[in-house]
Amino acid sequence: MAAADTSRVFLILIIALVMVIVVLLGICWRFLGPGIMRRLLRPRRCPSEVPxxxxxxxxxxxxxxxxxxxxxxxxxxxxxxxxxxxxxxxxxxxxxxxxxxxxxxxxxxxxxxxxxxxxxxxxxxxxxxxxxxxxxxxxxxxxxxxxxxxxxxxxYMKNKSLDKILFAAADAPAPASAPPFLNWRTRHQIIIGIGRGLQYLHEESNLRIVHRDIKASNILLDDKFQPKISDFGLARFFPEDQTYLSTAFAGTLGYTAPEYAIRGELTVKADTYSFGVLVLEIISSRKNTDLNLPNEMQYLPEHAWRLYEQSKILELVDGRVQGGEGFEEKEVMLVCQIALLCVQPYPNSRPAMSEVVRMLTMKTDQSIPAPAKPAFLDRKNLNGDRDAASSDTATMEMMRSPAGYWMMTPSPMLEVDRPYDMSFGK
The missing domain is CATH 3.30.200.20 (Phosphorylase Kinase; domain 1)
Incomplete structure (x- = not known):
């Protein structure tokens, strides 16, 4: 009998306790709000636990x-x-x-x-x-x-993205919100830092990585203007034994290597090409494509090549940089030449990023190879007479050009029709 009374008292206490808890929860829900209560009631996850x-x-x-x-x-x-x-x-x-x-x-x-x-x-x-x-x-x-x-x-990067500083004049900011000016020493530091980041991705990380979207807006700057490559959403792990693969296009036109934009062939040298275009932007403070300029200046690699051929490459440099702090003509000309090496038409002729960094940082007066003409279409031929004979002539001329090679030559890897992902093709 005593045991039954004890059980009854115990049951009453449990019911009373549950009722008190329910009432307290109701009061908290009423005064703290549903959002806070859900957070408090959500099971805590161990910091090391993967969701x-x-x-x-x-x-x-x-x-x-x-x-x-x-x-x-x-x-x-x-x-x-x-x-x-x-x-x-x-x-x-x-x-x-x-x-x-x-x-x-x-x-x-x-x-x-x-x-x-x-x-x-x-x-x-x-x-x-x-x-x-x-x-x-x-x-x-x-x-x-x-x-x-x-x-x-x-x-958080205090100085935000590189494009907001480089192209500020084109975007015409209010004087009060004008970004800081980058002298040559700072620009050179940024170029080398980006090169080192790509060298790590291509040659030093445990897994070789192709970024696929190297451009000014994806370069962030810290409080000391040290560059950091960002936005890896389009990047791909790249198997060591794969020389190239045919894949769906992803990236930003203007920065994209011709073999990738036209034929879908992707190698680490596609990043090298994008780096070369970006370096030309950093030197000139202008975007790679500007249709408001005269025809011969609209595409930056094409304009840079013409100046290089005429031994006038310093005309490419932002006028505010010339004569400023740390400006050295010989060094600037060397960097321009390295950029043109990076935008050469054939992937195998572009230097590896370790070689690019070596050339950018070398202290001795060493010579570097002369670049080949970048891949771009001859507008004069493409926009000329439209009769059959002229069309044939334009086609033959384009086939002799680097861009024509990419457009006319069939890809030997058509059977690979999708990008490698994290599971390496599983």
Missing amino acids: EYFSGNMSGNLRTITYFDYVTLKKATKDFHQKNQLGRGGFGPVYLGKLDDGRKVAVKQLSVGKSGQGESEFFMEVNMITSIQHKNLVRLVGCCSEGTERLLVYE
């Missing part, structure tokens, strides 16, 4: 990054306010965020949409950037995958 949404999709050192919830990043960016937008990439906008511990970060909000393109970029970039570490590559702080939201959190 379930990465299972089967990812590899690499995922424990080096933080997994943020969406509410935290929404608060850090002030609800992704327009005033906090740092820029916009092909997959979505990037916002300045301030975390609760005071750290500033750059939050890239991927546009997943119905195509799922942002989803693949999300997994690719997290996997890629957690597998590599170099002072000239941007560091991924963390990420968020919650519902349909896919966000990447990077270290």
